[in-house]
Amino acid sequence: YFSEKICKDPKFITGGATRTDICQGQLGDCWLLAAIASLTLHEDTLKRVVPHDQDFDRGYAGIFHFQFWQHNKWMDVVVDDRLPCVRSNLVFVHSADNTEFWSALLEKAYAKLNGSYESLKGGSTMEAMEDFTGGVCEMYETKNAPTNLFLILKKAVERGSMLGCSIDITSSAESEAQTTTGLVKGHAYSITGVEEVNYRGSKVQLIHVRNPWGQVEWNGPWSDNSREWNTIDSSEKTRLLHNSLDDGEFWMEFGDFKANYDKIEICNLTADSLSDDVRKKWEVNLFEGNWIRGSTAGGCRNYIDTFWTNPQFKLRLDHPDDGDKLCSVIVALLQKNRRRLRKEGLDMETIGFAIYEAPDDQDHQGKDFFRYNGSKVRSRSYVNMREVSERFRLPPGNYLLVPTTFQPHHEADFLIRIFSENKAGDKAISARELQHVLNNVLSRRKEVKFDGLTLNTCHSIINLMDVDNTGMLEFEEFKVFWEKLKKWIVSYRLIHLLIISTFELDCSVFL
Structure with a gap:
């Protein structure tokens, strides 16, 4: 032992x-x-x-x-x-x-x-x-961040996301070296709060940071004992400075934060990873698919003759963000099992994606559509990482998402996750949605002994019926499956009756 x-x-x-x-x-x-x-x-x-x-x-x-x-x-x-x-x-x-x-x-x-x-x-x-x-991660460089970074962080905290930040180092000698302002280089901090306070007649943006050491804190403006706290409302001060000991937690003005820290990482969590007291949660849509040589591995837009053969996924954005005219979405394209495949000589593929405005209800756009229409947004670059993720703000409407490898004819399996502030629609159902539908329907059929379908069974059904290799059942594909299912149930009943009749006949002969 x-x-x-x-x-x-x-x-x-x-x-x-x-x-x-x-x-x-x-x-x-x-x-x-x-x-x-x-x-x-x-x-x-x-x-x-x-x-x-x-x-x-x-x-x-x-x-x-x-x-x-x-x-x-x-x-x-x-x-x-x-x-x-x-x-x-x-x-x-x-x-x-x-x-x-x-x-x-x-x-x-x-x-x-x-x-x-x-x-x-x-x-x-x-x-x-x-x-x-089970979340989707984003990384921001504070020196090259979007103008609404503070709002992104505020909403991330409200949604129970895991947030971290760090200061870059130029050599190993700088690792965990302490600055004169009490910050530590090359060290992982977490972000635990984002607030706005009234200070001398104007709003000041503050960010709450935690050093996992439990000590060593920022000693600049808005630190635990700084004079800035004496000029704000006493109830606000009490609420924000609930513990002003040297506990490793401190507030910073957002401008000072961006000037001192270099990177922010956000891990956006799904509903099943969050406690019930988190009121605002991301809506999540999922697509699964494959790039198959000679079929759906079309490569990037540089290869116009094959690009259109890549899997294409429809996405409908109906509801803008609260108090806004645009819809915030995070799109994450993940290639599956690539670490496990290293022993077979297969490493990470170079991947990316593009999103197009969908002009009609066609299931699949051909070469001419992509020849004459540019993408609305796309991933910043093609990279050989497990996942590529980007945040976009788009007007409500219908869109077409095309995930690709950089080179054509390269095979891999992938998963796409779309996080949106409000529910985004699609015209297809995933394996989990199919499981929910079938379990509800079949459990009501008295002539069928039914213990519930597993998620793996539903994945198998989709693999069987998914003609266009999107990893989901489009409406037409679902209609074909539904007709087959009704015939299978009728066949099952006939076989069941035949077995019972045969059994009863055998028993009567025996008697």
């Missing part, structure tokens, strides 16, 4: 899961460890990924389980307690407390999910954050 090999009295978690439990080993997966460190700041989310009701004592069976989001579903990953060691010392991630092992076991489970420890070399923190939350 584990305790006999590495440690005499091992513990799963000691004194809570904190960032000091995450010390990098000899594997180049700092991107993963940074995401785990951010995860420790969000207790409810952490407990979903790392269930706390397991340890090395009560009912210990030599295994541990963890949960990760993969391609629109949560997966339970079980690992044994054998960890790579050299002379009883862990080779990869480990805790500063050598009796604590949750972080090492979490890393092993994530390696299993992706095929091997080797597959974890190199990556983006946002990739791991999505696998821990």
Whole structure:
């Protein structure tokens, strides 16, 4: 057993899961460890990924389980307690407390999910954050940010998003070096609040930042004991400065924040990852599909002769943002299973997407449409990352989304997620929507013994009926399936009656 090999009295978690439990080993997966460190700041989310009701004592069976989001579903990953060691010392991630092992076991489970420890070399923190939350991530550079960045952050906080920020370093020597203003370079902070206050007759935008160390704070304007707090309403001061100790949390004026920090990462969460007390939640639409050589792998717009063969997805934006004329949407294109496929010599494809105004109700636009019509918006560039995501503001209307690899004839499976402030419509149904419809309908049929369709069964139905490879059932495809389903039910009833009649006949002959 584990305790006999590495440690005499091992513990799963000691004194809570904190960032000091995450010390990098000899594997180049700092991107993963940074995401785990951010995860420790969000207790409810952490407990979903790392269930706390397991340890090395009560009912210990030599295994541990963890949960990760993969391609629109949560997966339970079980690992044994054998960890790579050299002379009883862990080779990869480990805790500063050598009796604590949750972080090492979490890393092993994530390696299993992706095929091997080797597959974890190199990556983006946002990739791991999505696998821990099921959310969609965005990254902003504060020195080149959109003019409405403060509003984006304010709405993100209202929606329970996970937000982080950091200061760039120019060399490893600057890592976690402290500035004269109390900020730390190359260090992951979280953003926990966004407010506007009345200050000397005008509005001031403030942002609340947390240092996971629990100490070392900003000492400039609007810091805990600065004079700015003495000139605002006392109730506002009490509400915002509820704890002015050296607890690692502090306020900054938004202009100072942008001047000092370089990057902001937002992980927008879906409804199933949020608590019920979060009132405003993103609406989410999903599409799945494949780029297939000679069929739907048309490449980017540079290859006009094949571009039109790429999968095309309809999107309808009906409802502008509250108090606005435009609709905010985040579009994220994710290529599936690419880390796992590394061992077969297949790495990340270079991917991107374009969105066109849809002129009519045709199911699929041909070459001439794309020859003579430019895109309304598109991803900023084609990149060889697992996911490309962009935020847009578009007028209400009908749109056509075209995801592509850069080169034609390159094969991959993909998932598209569209986050919108208000519900966005589409003219197709996903596997989850199909599951809901069929379970409601079939459960009412008394002649059919029915325990419910699984999501995998519904994916199989869509794969069978999805003629245009969009990963969803368009209206016409659904009509064909519905007619077939009615015939299958009739056939099932006839076969069932035939079996009963045959059985009764056999019994009468026997008697």
